[in-house]
Amino acid sequence: MPVDIKEKLADTITRELGENVYLCYQCVKCTSGCPLADEFDLTPNQVLRALQLGEDERVLNSKTIWLCASCQTCVTRCPHRIDLPRINDHLAMEAKKRGIKSKVPEISLFREVFLRNVRWLGRAYELGLILEMNLRTRQPFKDVPLGLQMLLKRKVSPFPHFARPPKRAKPVAQKDNRIAYYPGCSLHSLSSELDHSTKAVFKELDVELYEPEGWTCCGSSPAHSTDYLLATTLPIQNLALIEQSGFREAMAPCTACYARFKTAQHDITKDSTLKKAVDTKIGYTFQNQVEIESILDVLEKRVGLETIAKHVKKPLRDLNVVAYYGCLLTRPPQVTHADHPEYPVQMDRIVEKLGATALDWSFKTECCGGSLSLTRTDIVVNLTRKIIENARAVGADVIVTSCPLCHVNLDTRQAALNLDQPMPILFITQLMGLAFGLESHALALEKHIVDTRPVIAKIAGK
DSSP, rough: OOOOOOOOOOHHHHHHHHGGGGGGEEEEEHHHHHHHHGSSSOOHHHHHHHHHHHHHHHHHSHHHOOOHHOOOOOHHTTTEEEEEHHHHHHHHHHHHTTTTOOSSHHHHHHHHHHHHHHHHSOOOHHHHHHHHHHHTOOOOOHHHHHHHHHHHHTOOSSOOHHHHHHHHSOOOOOOOEEEEEEOOGGGGGHHHHHHHHHHHHHOOOOOOOEEOOOOOOOOOOHTTTTTTHHHHHHHHHHEEEEEEEESEEEESSHHHHHHHHHHHHHHHHHHHHHHHHHHHHTTTTOOOOOEEEOHHIIIIIIIIIHHHHHHSSSSOTTTTTEEEEEEESSSSHHHHSSSSSSSSSHHHHHHTTOOOOOOOSHHHHHHHOOTTTTOOOOHHHHHHHHHHHHHHHHTTTTESSHHHHHHHHHHHGGGGGGGGGGEEEEEEHHHHHTTTTOOOOGGGGGGGGSSSSHHHHTTTTT
8 A cells, every 4th residue: 555655844845945944943033023923823933843843734734824924024033044934825835735724714715815806807906805805704794884984085996907918018218217117906996095195296206107007916915825936927927017118127116016026036036947937927038127116215216315305395393203114115135135124214214304303113114914904803903003002102293104005004993993092194105295295185195094184284383
């Protein structure tokens, strides 16, 4: 009788991911910094120890591999740079392959529904995603008041958008002040405030944004936790459009999209086999000539801080601001090449040029639970409370961010916190627009759930 001898997961991970779990010597830095460690049944360091000991079934049957928010704190702080978020993704895929049911079924369902929408539509359809998740998890009335608010404020589109990439993008006339602009799905729906304010501010700064026709979803967190090839193909497919158009520089305002693009480029550079597989999928030999940049990169390096200062018409004096970067903009540094992955200052420098005071605080790069927003709202509410309470404790009037997922969580979940005084959450481009003297409707400030009028009044000296 044939005996089926399975390869140990530790060996599979080394062979397929190039990650050596035996390098872990249990310093526990991963667990100490993990924002979700209290929610796990196996802490991050325990996952690695279990793999070292060959306790594969224990790991594959854990909640941890599904709950991991991929905030990159562990890999950033690990002395050996062990990529535990990617290992958790691999373990979730392996559990599914072996027929082991997810210990957090709503997360598995979310990934399935999200990617099906992307496959059918080309982009995420957020309202449809929310409704289907509510129905299939038997919570049809979950977040109904919030959903009605969002519809009334036109934060979500009632109808889906269809997108298909062209087989070959046409070359676009290049200008010194023109840059490729990939908005991502959320900027066309839940976070349209960032799209509106970015376009308004860059128009003031005389930078022309070119949005490629036929761009599609980057895959976000469901792709990289479901299919490694798909998670690489979706971002590269979009970068190929930009490359074919003749651009060598592209801005991705959405932090999640930026992280997926940077990761995909990093991975195809390291893995030639993956690169060939992606090229085959998209039907184009990607030259990897496009530099993807965050909105902060473009503002600081291309536009320049002094140019920003020259456009200020209404200095934001007496306004105390905390800059919230979120977890994916700077981490892990081997992918983002950020100078200060744990305590970035790019946004703080812009805030200071607007005349406001950028306060020091402890939650600049803490995770808000972005990938768990629809599945484990209880965790998101808990993380959001900590961020807002710390901002309030240091004397902030407003939290400013450049991440749409962070903004959605911090702005929409405050009602569940029963705060004495809500905290306005603005995008950096909205704050810039106010300092530039732009009208609030041009910056879509009326779309926020938390009232932004106290900030506007304070700027006006009222």
